[in-house]
Amino acid sequence: MRMRVALRLVGAASMLLLGGCASMLPRGAARTDRPWQSYAQAHAAYAAIQPYVTTLDALRKRGVDPDSTPNVQLLSYADILRDLVPAGGDGVALDRGIRDCLREQQQCVGYAIAQRHVETRRVGNFWADFLDFRRETRTRGWQYRMLVLSVNGRIVYKTWGGEPHIAQDSIERNPLGPLQSIGDSVARRF
Numbered sequence: 361m362r363m364r365v366a367l368r369l370v371g372a373a374s375m376l377l378l379g380g381c382a383s384m385l386p387r388g389a390a391r392t393d394r395p396w397q398s399y400a401q402a403h404a405a406y407a408a409i410q411p412y413v414t415t416l417d418a419l420r421k422r423g424v425d426p427d428s429t430p431n432v433q434l435l436s437y438a439d440i441l442r443d444l445v446p447a448g449g450d451g452v453a454l455d456r457g458i459r460d461c462l463r464e465q466q467q468c469v470g471y472a473i474a475q476r477h478v479e480t481r482r483v484g485n486f487w488a489d490f491l492d493f494r495r496e497t498r499t500r501g502w503q504y505r506m507l508v509l510s511v512n513g514r515i516v517y518k519t520w521g522g523e524p525h526i527a528q529d530s531i532e533r534n535p536l537g538p539l540q541s542i543g544d545s546v547a548r549r550f
């Protein structure tokens with residue numbers, strides 16, 4: 361009788377231990393404090409900007425305040441010239457907003473906004489991961505970048521880019537498990 365109870369307890373404990381192993385795998389996240397919770401919200405904020413109509417105050421009301429929003433890079437006239445005008449591009453037709461910005465020089469300020477939300481999880485078998493036989497990592501998220509140019513407090517140019525769906529999976533296999541790294545360290549010594 362006692363033996364049966366003991367076996368059942370050991371079996372139940374084993375099931376709990378093995379069932380909860382996946383939750384013991386490492387996880388990570390790379391987030392920026394951001395005004396938008398999704399790629400779609402970021403793009404909607406961008407789409408609402410109208411060159412020569414939208415002001416910096418209106419941009420601040422939409423969640424992009426260069427003074428308080430994280431990950432907003434201020435671009436000087438020299439930065440804008442370097443980033444938006446091709447070298448030797450004398451005959452290149454530039455957007456009206458870029459031309460106006462370059463003409464105004466010191467009154468022109470650029471704002472490069474980079475927002476991202478990326479989560480990384482290890483998935484798969486806990487023991488294979490723990491003993492370094494097989495590690496699976498799944499990365500999911502999004503990132504959004506926009507650039508706006510302002511002359512005297514009015515947006516004159518905008519452009520954007522980004523990744524709406526970041527999805528990366530990696531698998532690392534070590535046939536020797538924990539012994540794999542021992543071989544690497546011995547090989548380095550010689």
